[in-house]
Structures are given as C-alpha cells and as structure tokens.
Amino acid sequence: MRGLPPEASVPLDRAAPAPLAVQLVDGLRAAVARGALRVGDRVPSTRALAAELGVSRTVTAAAYDQLVAEGWLGPRRGAGTYVLATAHVRDPTSCRSEDQAHFEELIDLRPGAPCLAVLDRRAWRRAWRHAGDLAPAARPEHAGVPAYRAAVARLLLHHRGLAASPEDVLATAGTTDGLAELVAVLHVRLGRAPRVAIEEPGYARATALLRDAGATVLGVGVDDEGLRVEAIPAGVDAVYLTPAHQYPLGARLPLGRRAALTARAREEGVLLVEDDYDGELRYDVAPLPLLAGLAPDVTAHLGTTSKILTPGLGAGWMVAPPALRAAVLERRAATGVRPAPAGQHVVAALEADGALARHLARLRRELAARRARVVDAVTAAGHATRGDRAGAHLAVPLPDRATERAVVDAAAQAGLLLAGLGEFHLDPHAHGTCGVLVGWAGPEPSALDSVLRRLTEVLTAVTTGSGHSGPRRGRA
Numbered sequence: 001m002r003g004l005p006p007e008a009s010v011p012l013d014r015a016a017p018a019p020l021a022v023q024l025v026d027g028l029r030a031a032v033a034r035g036a037l038r039v040g041d042r043v044p045s046t047r048a049l050a051a052e053l054g055v056s057r058t059v060t061a062a063a064y065d066q067l068v069a070e071g072w073l074g075p076r077r078g079a080g081t082y083v084l085a086t087a088h089v090r091d092p093t094s095c096r097s098e099d100q101a102h103f104e105e106l107i108d109l110r111p112g113a114p115c116l117a118v119l120d121r122r123a124w125r126r127a128w129r130h131a132g133d134l135a136p137a138a139r140p141e142h143a144g145v146p147a148y149r150a151a152v153a154r155l156l157l158h159h160r161g162l163a164a165s166p167e168d169v170l171a172t173a174g175t176t177d178g179l180a181e182l183v184a185v186l187h188v189r190l191g192r193a194p195r196v197a198i199e200e201p202g203y204a205r206a207t208a209l210l211r212d213a214g215a216t217v218l219g220v221g222v223d224d225e226g227l228r229v230e231a232i233p234a235g236v237d238a239v240y241l242t243p244a245h246q247y248p249l250g251a252r253l254p255l256g257r258r259a260a261l262t263a264r265a266r267e268e269g270v271l272l273v274e275d276d277y278d279g280e281l282r283y284d285v286a287p288l289p290l291l292a293g294l295a296p297d298v299t300a301h302l303g304t305t306s307k308i309l310t311p312g313l314g315a316g317w318m319v320a321p322p323a324l325r326a327a328v329l330e331r332r333a334a335t336g337v338r339p340a341p342a343g344q345h346v347v348a349a350l351e352a353d354g355a356l357a358r359h360l361a362r363l364r365r366e367l368a369a370r371r372a373r374v375v376d377a378v379t380a381a382g383h384a385t386r387g388d389r390a391g392a393h394l395a396v397p398l399p400d401r402a403t404e405r406a407v408v409d410a411a412a413q414a415g416l417l418l419a420g421l422g423e424f425h426l427d428p429h430a431h432g433t434c435g436v437l438v439g440w441a442g443p444e445p446s447a448l449d450s451v452l453r454r455l456t457e458v459l460t461a462v463t464t465g466s467g468h469s470g471p472r473r474g475r476a
Contacts, residue, residue, distance in 0.1 A: 008036035024063040075412035111393035113442030123355035131345035144171020148344035151351035174316040194237040201424035226253035244279040250387020262295035283368035284389040313343030370440040377452040381459035392441035
C-alpha cells in the first residue's frame with residue numbers, strides 16, 4: 001500500500017494553530033472511527049505518507065509514534081504498520097487479529113516494568129491471604145492503612161536513610177497520583193494554576209498530568225549530573241525532579257546541586273517534588289541523602305512499589321511538610337478520593353515478615369547482573385551507554401532523531417519494543433537528546449540471551465547502515 005485510500009485522506013492546514021503532526025493524528029483517528037481504515041489495514045510507511053501529504057517525515061513519524069502509544073496502530077514484523085483498534089467497543093470474546101496478537105507478543109524493553117521473575121510467589125500468596133483475613137474497616141483511612149504507613153516508614157529508614165514517622169507518611173496510589181494531589185492543593189493555595197519546572201527530557205506521564213491539571217510546564221535541561229539547577233526559571237511554584245536516578249537519562253544529582261537546589265527553594269518559596277521512583281535499586285554505592293532529608297520543610301517526597309513489586313498493587317507514598325500533608329488530607333476528606341487499601345495491606349504483610357527485605361536483596365542482585373549483560377551487549381554493538389549503576393534501564397545515545405526512529409522500528413520488526421528519547425521531551429518534534437532506552441527487568445531470565453542477541457543485531461545493522469560511528473566504550 002503506497003498511500004491512504006481516498007476515503008481516509010487527511011487534509012492538513014499549515015495556517016492552523018495546531019501542529020501538523022497533531023492534525024495528522026486527529027485525522028487518522030477520525031478515519032479509523034468512521035471506518036475508512038479498519039483493523040488489519042496496513043497504513044503507508046512514514047516516508048510514503050510524508051511524500052503523499054507534502055510534509056517532512058518528522059511529522060508523519062511523530063504522528064505514528066503517538067498512535068502506536070495510544071494503541072491505534074502497531075508494527076508487524078517485517079511487514080509494516082497496521083491498524084490495531086477502532087473507536088467501537090468490540091466483543092471481548094471475539095478472536096484477536098494476527099496483528100494484535102503479534103503486538104502483544106513483542107518483548108517489552110521499555111522502562112517501567114517490574115522484575116516479577118524474582119518475586120517469591122509463596123510469600124506473595126501469604127501476604128494476600130493475610131490481607132483477606134483482616135476485618136473490613138468501618139470507615140475509610142484517609143491517610144492510609146496504619147500498618148502500611150508504619151511499614152513505609154521502616155522502608156524509608158532502612159533503604160533510603162530518611163527518618164520519617166508513620167504519621168509523616170501518607171499512602172498514595174503511586175507517584176503520579178501523589179503528584180496530582182500536590183498540584184491540586186497548590187492550585188487552591190495559590191488561587192491559580194501553578195507554574196511547575198520539570199526535567200527535560202523527563203517523565204512524560206508527569207508532564208501530561210501537569211498539563212491536564214492546567215499547570216504551566218517549564219522544561220529545565222539535564223546533563224550527566226542531572227537537573228541543571230541554574231537553568232530553573234525564576235517565578236516557578238514547584239520543581240518536579242527525579243534526583244536519585246534521573247528519568248530517563250539515569251544521572252544522580254550530586255550533593256552540590258542538591259544543596260544549591262534546596263537553598264534556592266527556601267529563598268524563593270518553591271516546593272520541591274522529589275520522585276524517588278526506583279531509589280531502592282542502586283548497585284554501586286549507597287544512595288545520596290534524599291532531598292526530603294536535606295530540606296524536609298520545602299520537599300514533598302514521592303515513592304512507589306510499582307518498580308520493586310508490581311504496579312498492580314496501586315501502592316505508593318508521600319512524605320510532605322505538615323501543612324501540605326494536612327491540605328492533602330483535607331482534600332481527601334472533602335472529595336472522598338483516596339488510595340485503595342488492599343495493596344497497602346499486602347505491602348504491610350510482606351514487610352512485617354521480612355519478605356519485602358529479602359525480595360529487595362534478590363532484586364538488586366538480579367538487576368545488577370542483568371545490567372552488566374545489557375552494557376556488554378550494547379558495547380559489543382559499538383555504542384556507549386548512559387546512566388548510573390541503578391534502576392532497571394539505561395539510555396543508548398544516538399546521533400539524531402532519524403536514527404532513533406530507525407532503531408525503534410527495526411527493533412519492533414525483531415520482536416522488541418524500545419522507547420525513543422523523543423517521547424520524553426516536552427515537544428517531541430524539537431531537537432534534543434536522541435537515543436533509545438533499554439529496560440531489562442521485564443524479560444524472563446530464559447529469554448534474556450535471545451533478547452540481547454536481537455538487540456545487538458538491531459543496533460549494529462541500523463547504525464552501521466546510517467553511518468553512525470559513536471563511542472566504542474560503554475559507561476560501566
């Protein structure tokens with residue numbers, strides 16, 4: 001198929017305020033919704049569609065990226081990109097298309113997956129049985145289950161060096177949920193939508209949440225040491241950052257920058273929102289002091305069990321200054337919105353019998369070993385890696401966005417899902433840090449050798465073909 005069928009044509013208006021890529025996304029969605037494109041239809045390549053519409057390939061690639069992320073489109077190995085979904089509700093008992101099945105069978109190397117292979121299933125079942133044996137609560141616990149808050153306080157002390165009492169801890173449904181609550185409280189306190197500085201590139205879901213809440217989002221550049229404190233604009237109300245393991249590039253904010261950041265926050269009345277999404281997962285040296293430990297008066301600390309256990313629990317936490325904590329509780333009481341207790345009970349049970357501590361020890365060993373294998377594989381393909389010895393992903397720098405897109409597409413044809421760094425910029429069409437992210441927590445141990453072999457072949461084939469001659473040594 002060289003172009004779109006006439007009934008699926010997408011007119012683009014260069015004089016319209018919406019970017020061309022956004023217009024194209026909306027047009028293709030509409031074509032699918034009205035049946036002009038159906039599940040199983042192949043769409044043109046980004047190059048062919050760009051030629052048909054008279055736009056740059058950057059526009060069509062960005063549009064396809066968005067539609068793939070939303071589940072409308074998906075790759076089929078060696079055969080291009082196909083429509084996977086419609087706007088209509090389908091019978092869940094009907095057979096999946098071959099393309100849908102293939103998309104679901106791709107091995108996911110994008111960051112964010114937990115390592116379920118090391119989870120002690122007997123301890124897991126035991127914790128759920130304990131949670132099920134508890135008497136139902138007569139009234140909601142707006143701050144969270146007391147046993148969970150106590151368990152988090154011990155976790156923070158033993159694994160993150162933060163001395164917090166159970167009363168200092170509020171349960172959340174995860175770091176993004178905690179951020180949403182903080183933004184809502186700030187909005188009320190300020191009487192307007194807040195101005196929030198965020199790392200660039202940074203956590204795309206946080207950006208989406210802030211924009212959805214009406215906040216003004218201001219990107220602040222990062223380098224090999226994390227957030228550039230001096231680049232934070234004047235007049236912001238909050239700074240959202242990932243200092244322990246910058247997401248997605250993996251830097252660790254040094255003490256000097258932490259001190260400068262907290263001093264500036266105090267001087268200018270800025271709230272620091274510290275997202276410690278995988279702070280328990282360091283493999284080289286002890287983690288640096290948390291911002292919440294250095295400056296508890298101006299820092300809201302957010303954590304989650306999504307990376308260390310599973311996002312299915314919906315269990316996270318917040319440690320914030322007393323006035324902010326009280327405002328969050330007041331909002332919860334007024335709205336009735338609060339995190340579900342089931343996951344909290346499970347985490348509390350795992351922590352109480354030592355299963356959580358044992359799991360974290362196994363997890364660190366496994367992920368550290370996997371990281372070494374990933375670095376070796378990427379280095380063998382002639383590339384550097386970027387990111388501290390921590391967490392469960394690293395970045396592979398690439399020379400430009402076109403090579404990044406080519407690697408992502410070739411990986412999909414090889415059965416691997418990779419994330420391009422363009423997805424993590426406030427404006428995915430702007431020039432910025434280029435490369436792909438490689439996560440290693442998700443694959444089964446038995447599949448890792450095959451996965452790394454395919455990854456090496458993709459990196460070697462695509463970048464050799466594009467003339468890339470990047471660094472030959474990986475950052476270990």
